[in-house]
Amino acid sequence: MLTVKDFHHAYAPGQVVTQSVSFEVRAGEIVSIVGPSGCGKTTLLKCLAGLLAPTAGDIRFQGEAIRGVPQGFAMVFQEYGRSLLPWATVNDNVELPLKYRPIPADERRSRVTQSLEAVGLAGAGDRYPWQLSGGMQQRVAIARAIAYQPQLLLMDEPFASVDAQTRADLEDLVATVRDQFQITIVVVTHDIDEAVYLSDRIVVLSKSPSTVLDVVATELPRPRDQIATKAQPQFVSIRSKIALLIKRPTADVVRAPE
Amino acid sequence: MSVRRPLAERSLDVIRSVVIRYGLGLVLVLLWQYAAMQASSIFFPPPLEILKRAAELWLSGPPSRLFLGDGVFSDILPSLMRLLGGWALAIAVGVPLGVLIGRSRIAADLTNPSLQFLRAIPGPALIPVFIILLGTEAMMRVTLIAFGSVWPILLNTIEGTRTVDPVQIDTAQAYRLPSHARLWRIVLPAALPKIFAGVRVSLALAVILMVVSELVASTNGIGYRIQNSQIMFLLTDMWCGIVLLALLGYTLNWLFLKVEDRALAWYHGARGHGVRSQQG
Numbered sequence: 001m002l003t004v005k006d007f008h009h010a011y012a013p014g015q016v017v018t019q020s021v022s023f024e025v026r027a028g029e030i031v032s033i034v035g036p037s038g039c040g041k042t043t044l045l046k047c048l049a050g051l052l053a054p055t056a057g058d059i060r061f062q063g064e065a066i067r068g069v070p071q072g073f074a075m076v077f078q079e080y081g082r083s084l085l086p087w088a089t090v091n092d093n094v095e096l097p098l099k100y101r102p103i104p105a106d107e108r109r110s111r112v113t114q115s116l117e118a119v120g121l122a123g124a125g126d127r128y129p130w131q132l133s134g135g136m137q138q139r140v141a142i143a144r145a146i147a148y149q150p151q152l153l154l155m156d157e158p159f160a161s162v163d164a165q166t167r168a169d170l171e172d173l174v175a176t177v178r179d180q181f182q183i184t185i186v187v188v189t190h191d192i193d194e195a196v197y198l199s200d201r202i203v204v205l206s207k208s209p210s211t212v213l214d215v216v217a218t219e220l221p222r223p224r225d226q227i228a229t230k231a232q233p234q235f236v237s238i239r240s241k242i243a244l245l246i247k248r249p250t251a252d253v254v255r256a257p258e
Numbered sequence: 259m260s261v262r263r264p265l266a267e268r269s270l271d272v273i274r275s276v277v278i279r280y281g282l283g284l285v286l287v288l289l290w291q292y293a294a295m296q297a298s299s300i301f302f303p304p305p306l307e308i309l310k311r312a313a314e315l316w317l318s319g320p321p322s323r324l325f326l327g328d329g330v331f332s333d334i335l336p337s338l339m340r341l342l343g344g345w346a347l348a349i350a351v352g353v354p355l356g357v358l359i360g361r362s363r364i365a366a367d368l369t370n371p372s373l374q375f376l377r378a379i380p381g382p383a384l385i386p387v388f389i390i391l392l393g394t395e396a397m398m399r400v401t402l403i404a405f406g407s408v409w410p411i412l413l414n415t416i417e418g419t420r421t422v423d424p425v426q427i428d429t430a431q432a433y434r435l436p437s438h439a440r441l442w443r444i445v446l447p448a449a450l451p452k453i454f455a456g457v458r459v460s461l462a463l464a465v466i467l468m469v470v471s472e473l474v475a476s477t478n479g480i481g482y483r484i485q486n487s488q489i490m491f492l493l494t495d496m497w498c499g500i501v502l503l504a505l506l507g508y509t510l511n512w513l514f515l516k517v518e519d520r521a522l523a524w525y526h527g528a529r530g531h532g533v534r535s536q537q538g
Contacts, residue, residue, distance in 0.1 A: 051428055075432040082425040087447040087524040096443060097433035130528035148433065 001027040001184055002048065002152060007057035009043055017043060019209035021057075025152075030178055030185045032195035035205030036246055041188040044205075045156050048186065049075055061152070074150035078157040080138040084129040090116070091125035094144045115147035116140075118180060119173060135166030142173065146181055153177075155187045159194065168226050171198055175224065192242050196235055197224060204245050213245045303494045305501075312498045329483070334502070337468055337480040340396060344403025345464040349457060352408045356415025356453075361445065366416075373412070381406025382470050389475060399471040406467040407460035414456025418449030451525045454518050461514055465507050480506075 002025040009018040017040035025031045035041050046052040048059060050069040059066045061073075074097075077083040084093050091112055098108045116122055119139040129137050138158060145153050155174075159167040171194060178185055189195050195202050196218055204213045218238055220229055229235055287305055294304035303311075315329040359365045359373075381402055392398040422445050430440045472481025484499035519526070 046428075049432055051431055069432055069434055071434065073432065075429070077425055077429065079425050082423050083429045085426065085444070085447070086528045087450075088443075096439075097435065100434070100436050100439050128524055128527060130524075144433075 001025055001062060002186070003058075003060045004044075004048070005058040005060075007044065007047065007054055007059065009040060009047065009055045009057075016209040019211050021203075021205065021210065021212050023203045023212060023215055025184060025186055027151075027184055028178070028182065029200045030174065030187065030198055031201050031203060032187045032189055032199040033203045033205065034189055034192055034195045034242065034246070035210060036207045037190055039205045039208050039210040041190070041205065042156055045154055045186070045188045049073055049154050072151040074145035074148045074153050076138070076141050076145055076153065076155040076158045078160050080134065080141045080161070081129070083141055084137055084144075086128065086130050089126055089128055090121070090132070090140050093129065093140060094125075094147050097144065097148050111147045111149070112143075115143040118146055118177065119143045133166075135162045135170065138162060138166075138170060139173070142170075142177065146177060146183075149181070150183060153183045153185045155185065157188055157190065160190070167194075172224075172226070174198055175222065192239055192246070193230070196220075196239050196242065197226075197229060202238075202242060204242055206246075214242075216242060301493055303497060307494055308497045308501055311494045312501065315495065315498055316502075332478050333480050333483045336396075336478050337472065338506075340399045340403060340471065340479070341464055341468040343396070343400040344467070345407060345461060347400060347404035348408040348411055348460055348464070351404065352411030352456070352460075353415050353453060356412045357419050357441070357445065357449075359412075360416040360419030360449070361441075377409050381467055385471070385474050394475040399468070399476075402471045403464050403467045407463040410456040410459040410463065411453070412456075414452045414459075415449060418452030419445050422448040451522055454522060458511070458514055458518070461510055462507065465503065465510070469503065 004024065005022050007018060007021040008016070010016045017038075021044065023031075033041050033044065043052065047054045048066070050066045050073070061070050064070070085096070088096065094112045094115060095108055098111065103111075112125070113122070116125055119142050121136060121139050121143060124132065124136070124140075129140060132140065138161075142158075158174075159170050162170065174185060174187070175198070177183060187195070187198055189198075199218055202216045202218065204216060205211070206213050216238060218234075220232065220234055220238075291304045291306060294302050314327070316327045316334070317325050318327045319325050319330070359369055384405065385398075385402060388398045388402055392401055426444050426448060427440075430444050435443065468479075469481035469484075472479035473485050476482040480499050480503060484496050484503075487493070487495035487499065
């Protein structure tokens with residue numbers, strides 16, 4: 001569905017952040033991209049989304065090279081508080097992207113209601129984002145993506161700024177969304193536990209200038225459970241494997257905390 | 259919060275807040291009255307006398323005209339029309355031009371030197387030029403008010419539209435909002451708090467320029483009346499005009515804050531403070 005071949009990116013000439021990255025995402029998968037901080041994960045995701053043009057390399061969505069944001073992409077940003085519009089109600093935030101597509105008004109409204117229900121926010125439509133907690137705001141951002149009915153959902157560190165309990169709930173919501181709406185999902189995260197728990201496959205990047213160290217299939221059964229799944233030997237071994245992959249090249253270097 | 263305190267205690271609170279809000283003003287007026295009566299100078303009539311004269315000037319008309327005196331129609335209304343006309347023109351020019359410059363690098367580079375140059379010219383210095391170009395009628399005064407008060411609107415609109423949060427722009431792009439939607443749904447609302455701040459400053463400037471414009475080659479208006487009263491030694495009339503200007507500025511600012519509270523309710527809510535119009 002999405003293929004990345006020899007992706008290479010430099011912030012400026014000589015300032016290479018990503019050396020060479022290739023992987024693919026199949027329809028219906030949840031794929032995580034993990035790597036140490038500063039390895040260019042977010043830049044990679046922005047290029048996947050068509051928000052940025054890579055310095056070199058080939059990114060294709062269903063065989064077509066990406067130039068600008070393709071139709072059928074939705075995005076959830078880490079900074080939910082800045083990605084939601086504070087002057088618009090929750091309903092208006094979710095509805096806004098639909099307004100400029102040929103969708104009849106009554107279908108628009110039913111999509112807004114349905115997607116808010118799906119994220120557990122039925123009845124919050126008339127409130128403003130800043131009246132909601134951080135976790136609820138990120139749910140609104142997810143509802144906005146669902147209502148858009150994308151084929152591919154890109155999430156950039158979506159749960160990095162919420163508390164632990166909310167984070168667990170939102171992680172489970174991602175799997176529900178995939179099953180309920182048949183959306184392919186790509187998640188960028190620096191949290192290995194989260195990547196293993198969420199994903200079918202994990203693309204592990206090295207530190208900058210980054211390359212793909214490995215693509216790991218988790219093969220954990222679904223539905224997953226925050227406690228039971230994380231206690232499985234398979235979960236533990238994959239987690240250690242990825243942690244070792246990421247840590248090994250920099251084991252003797254004290255890295256700055258994220 | 260839900261516990262209702264006794265009526266006496268609550269009404270005491272109301273009285274206290276009224277005293278804090280308006281007490282100082284009242285004391286100052288009383289002091290003025292006392293000092294003016296003691297001095298009994300014709301140059302400084304006491305406020306009560308000014309009030310009495312103001313009522314004669316402006317509130318002595320027939321009931322069919324809502325008791326409004328001739329002065330209202332010959333001076334206050336023309337002044338208000340000029341003020342609002344010039345201010346509206348400043349908004350109509352300043353906001354669109356500011357959006358263009360704020361969002362377009364080329365427009366910014368093209369216009370910046372000329373705008374900085376024009377901005378450095380004090381508006382009143384252009385009165386002779388405007389008189390030559392536009393005569394001495396309303397158009398000259400409206401243009402002067404607009405020219406002098408457009409700058410805060412223009413600069414704040416540029417600043418506001420230039421500093422829209424990049425995440426909001428990315429969001430608009432990720433959801434493929436067409437450019438007109440980006441303008442109306444993202445850029446303009448995001449810049450609105452700054453635009454409002456600029457428009458409010460420009461309102462105060464517009465009042466000043468209205469008076470200045472009426473001091474030159476004028477036959478009516480509040481500014482003209484103040485100057486004329488002074489020349490004709492009608493000093494109480496002069497003071498009436500000055501007090502009227504203060505009231506006018508105060509009222510317009512208050513009305514403007516009311517409008518702003520509605521338009522920017524989301525902004526004050528998101529920043530965690532309530533309505534501002536109560537601050538006067």
